Amino acid sequence: MGGAAFGLAGVLLVFATAAGARAQEAAPPTPPTPAEAPETLKLSQDPSLRLTLAVMVNGRGPFEFLVDTGSNRTVISHELAAVLKLPPSEKVRIREAAGMADASTVVIDRLSIGNRTVRHIEAPALTAENIGAAGMLGVDALRDLHVVMDFKAMNMSSSPSHAEAVDPHTIVVHGKNRLGELILSHSTVRGVPILVVVDSGSELTIGNSALLKLLTKRSLSRDPPTTTAIVDVTGRRLTIEQDQIAEADVGGLVIHNMPLAFADLPIFKYLGLSDTPALFLGMDVLGQCERVSVDMRRREATFTLRPALGVTAPG
Numbered sequence: 001m002g003g004a005a006f007g008l009a010g011v012l013l014v015f016a017t018a019a020g021a022r023a024q025e026a027a028p029p030t031p032p033t034p035a036e037a038p039e040t041l042k043l044s045q046d047p048s049l050r051l052t053l054a055v056m057v058n059g060r061g062p063f064e065f066l067v068d069t070g071s072n073r074t075v076i077s078h079e080l081a082a083v084l085k086l087p088p089s090e091k092v093r094i095r096e097a098a099g100m101a102d103a104s105t106v107v108i109d110r111l112s113i114g115n116r117t118v119r120h121i122e123a124p125a126l127t128a129e130n131i132g133a134a135g136m137l138g139v140d141a142l143r144d145l146h147v148v149m150d151f152k153a154m155n156m157s158s159s160p161s162h163a164e165a166v167d168p169h170t171i172v173v174h175g176k177n178r179l180g181e182l183i184l185s186h187s188t189v190r191g192v193p194i195l196v197v198v199d200s201g202s203e204l205t206i207g208n209s210a211l212l213k214l215l216t217k218r219s220l221s222r223d224p225p226t227t228t229a230i231v232d233v234t235g236r237r238l239t240i241e242q243d244q245i246a247e248a249d250v251g252g253l254v255i256h257n258m259p260l261a262f263a264d265l266p267i268f269k270y271l272g273l274s275d276t277p278a279l280f281l282g283m284d285v286l287g288q289c290e291r292v293s294v295d296m297r298r299r300e301a302t303f304t305l306r307p308a309l310g311v312t313a314p315g
Contacts (some may be wrong), residue, residue, distance in 0.1 A: 004039065006077060006180075008041065008177075016118075035314070038157060039115055041053060042054070042149075042155050043067070045131055046133060048133065048222055048283070049283050049287055050200070050201060051200060052065060052133055053067050053137060055135075057084060057110075057112075057135075063159045065136055066131065066133045066135070066137065066198050066200075067136075067147075068136040069139065069182065069199060069294050070197060070200065072138055072139050073123070073138045073139075074111065074118075074138040075123055075124050075125075075138065076108065076123045076124075076133065077130065078127055079192075080103075080134045080135065081106045081123075087107050088104060088106055088107075089104075089105040089106060090105060095267055095270050096267060098274070103126060104125055104216075105122045105124050106122075107122055108121040108123050112135065113158075116158065121140070122273050123135070126234065127235060131233055136233075142158075142160055144297050145160065146160065149226070149292050150291045151289065151292075152306075159296055161297035164302055169304055170291075170305070171221065171251060171253040171265070172300060173187070173196075173251030173301050173302070173303070174299060175196075181271060182197065182294060183196070183271075183273075184196040184250065187308045189215065189247075190215055194207075194211060195249075195278040196270075196280075196281050198294055198301050199281060200282075200283060200294075202282035203282055204261045204282055204283075204284055205281055206223060206260075206279060206282065208262070208263075208273060208274065210264070210274065210277045212288055214277055216243075226240050228240060230261075240263040243261075243262065245257065245258040245260050249284060253303045253305070255288065257282050288306060289305060293306070
């Protein structure tokens, strides 16, 4: 029992809030200026192997931001916001791994990612220690792009949304968007149909209790196996179970000896996934691929295989 504390920066939804009013989805930032041509940017990895990208904030930097496909909004650390003297804006309500919390926001006039600039972002400000970086690049900064994360070359390429030419080693998985999350269907674990969220901001792959019950015929409250502690972006600690699945099939991407954590996260319920077997696909599994692409506009992800590390094509 017990284990190290892991950061869980992914799984973040941000909503506007007003006294006496029902929270509604916060307005997106001004549409970004389109890059004239596809470009490739150098990626780095933090100690938990999550991907970071150098960005400019209001012309200053570069600063390392996590690439987080599990967050519908871009986030900045309190510390960096203070250094840059970013003006405050409205409070928002965030829903993340452990539940719900209110957060202050600051206004980023322009966020530059290579040649791409996103204007007027009202970014939630959270503690750098809990984020694990100077900030997080959410879906709002990456929408309408075809983003390819290359784990072998350690770079990220971006271009306008388009169908990707694939080779025999690449699997294309289609899904749907729900509250800014790309949810993939046609996936199974041990033959059990599941829904999958691609979450590059989480270092762990986490399944819900509905998946656990189907796989093990037991609930989270009985006979717990090995557990560990994780820390969400607001600093709250959670205890999760850890297991290993012999084989999982994500739309044809067959993953062998898949590490899997289980937790009854409130975010599953908010996405309407509490009663449906589902998991957030984190960097412990995504990093086993050679390349992963995400295209929110086309509602698809691709996985280029690296068989030597336990990921294979079907059959």
